[in-house]
Amino acid sequence: MKHRVMGVINLIHETDELERLTQSRCLATVPFGARYRLIDFALSSMVNSGIHKVAIFAHKKYRSLMDHVGSGSHWDLNNRQSGLFLLPPATDDIQEISRGDLYHFYQHRDYFNRSTLEYVVITRSHMVCNVDFGPIIEYHQEREADITIVCKEQAEQLLGRARKVKMDEDGRITAIQDHYGRMLSDTISMEMYIMKKELLMELVETSLAQGQDHLVRHAIFSRIDQLRIYGYKYEGYLGVVNTLASYYDHNMSLLRPDVWRELFFQPGTVFTKGKDEPPARYLGTSKVVNSLIANGCRIEGTVENSIIFRGVHIRKGAVVRNSIIMQNGDIGENSIVQYSILDKDVRVQCDRDIRGTMTSPFLAAKRKII
């Protein structure tokens, strides 16, 4: 990209209603779509848009995050011209950890100040989408905007939590409302903000001086009239994945071929940490329909309408329907699993019957033996 842009993936106080799925990991590393982690979508979108310096503002439970992103090599962020910077809270006082994102940006202000890049793209990790930021930055420049927010028109009811925005005909944002508001609008904010780095640093300093430390709730809400804030409408597939219902629903929507093609291939491919698993094996006794199956699986039983992560073993006579089975799951002979989400390394022994419902899937925590 010609534009000089740095990426920031902001994990500070990310809305998280994923229950036990985030018991020992942050939202960013929740497994999604048979082989990815949520953060892969933001990271890959940035890299595919030519953003080669990405800072991840980690907040809590980031061991799995450090393990997943490593040196950034899987996203080509580990060479001379690029860089992945994992920035956990830097504070003397343990209580300060729970302060807002602007506080943490301030604590790492050297990172911003040292860089010569002109623009910042700030995203969250729970927006599952495949975005090219190039045209958005051009839009930002054409409108001479101070801040551009990437938005999505969303007519159907949203299962995840997102802010709503109102735009005028020109694309200027006239109102933003928090997750719980009742404002009537079909447009939601994708929590992606484009602005000049200088403006961000100014917002950080002035807000903190006034005792305010939240980027959106404080710095942006209060400046809707003073700043030129524009909305850019993203047309591609979007999953707002921060509640259990939306997690289940958006995993299942990958079973639509158009979504599979669009989300994983257009405009760029989604990268993740490699595992060197062999191809999936389907044995003579297997029956698989309407499912996503990752490498390393061994399937001897029946799988329908399900998302099966890497290295899962579905044994003879086992039946898995409408479920999400994460990495290295093991479904015992003649067991039935329906409407369930099994976290990593869950083992279901022989002849078990596990049933959730579509609206309330059964959820098994990591390493559980059933």
Next chain:
Amino acid sequence: MGRKEMVAMLLAGGEGKRLGVLTKDLAKPAVYFGGKYRIIDFTLSNCAHSGIDTVGVLTQYQPLELNRYLGIGTPWGLDRKDGGMAILPPYVKQKGGVWYTGTANAIYQNMAFIERYNPGYVLVISGDHIYKMDYDLMLQHHKRSGADLTIAGIEVDWKEASRFGVMHVDDEDRITAFEEKPKAPKSNIASMGVYIFSWALLQKYLVYDEANRSSSHDFGKDIIPSMLKDGLHLSAYSFKGYWKDVGTIESLWEANMDLLADEPSLDLADPEWRIYSVSPNRPAQFVSPEAKLSASMVTEGCMIEGSIERSVLFYGVHAGRSSEVSESVVMPNVRIGEGAKIYRAIIGEGAIIEDGVTVGNPDDDSITVVAVGEFVGNDHMLLEVEPS
């Protein structure tokens, strides 16, 4: 530069003539195998798991794709500051350059590379074979026996023995005779083309062999027989496990089919011995509501809408509605049209099989091959390979 105990020299210049259209623009070690791998992944992964961190890859025939694939050896953990992977093509010297004239000559021309690491031992392997082997165990055998050269051997069917270099071995694993592709073999212990030499001795023999004008500069035909003749201690290291030379269309097809057994003798899923490869980075495979999959191996990025039986599918294959694929190997990014039927075939990378076309014959033992990038419409003639 640190001294290395053992340096591996991987012969990867093979043309693979008998693989026909599959090696038209590709060196044999870069040919696809097993749903996501290339043949050379097996030997490179063996090096990685055997603790060998310095590997010279000798390339010659059609090296572009192979070079691109190997890069700096990152997938196999060979991107090292000290040692690592080096690609060694023939090069021009002050008095002109020559192609590698034989396997021994290829090593001879790169003695300077080995010399940099001043190793005690040199492992010579070939990038043409499919097997999982711990070369460190073989090195321990080499040291224990005090041999000058250790050759890995495997028992093969008597009727197959004449295809290989066969070794006569006494009770103490000592090699008493070595015959390269004998018409009437007197032993069924085949050389796997895996050699451990003590470096000082190999160096001497390479120089000596190079000066011999009547030599074909080949390990099997020249170096090993002359070491035997000189009364050196040659030891056989007996290997038990899966080993296959996939040099022909038939053996390549067979080796792929071997993977489809319920418990295949070559276990790709062993977490202790992963076969590393360049990740194609594709999403999980999509199995549609109409799909049927049985006794098959399918890789990331495939979209399966047809019926797949006893087949190996590489990444990015799209099998259209009502298509049927049976006993076939389908290489990356092949598009199989709606209602197309494929029987006992190897389909080269990126080929397009039009809607309704039939490739191969279900009532016939021959294997049909579709070339890389080939477009197969209804009036297309295909190459069939008769079983030997």
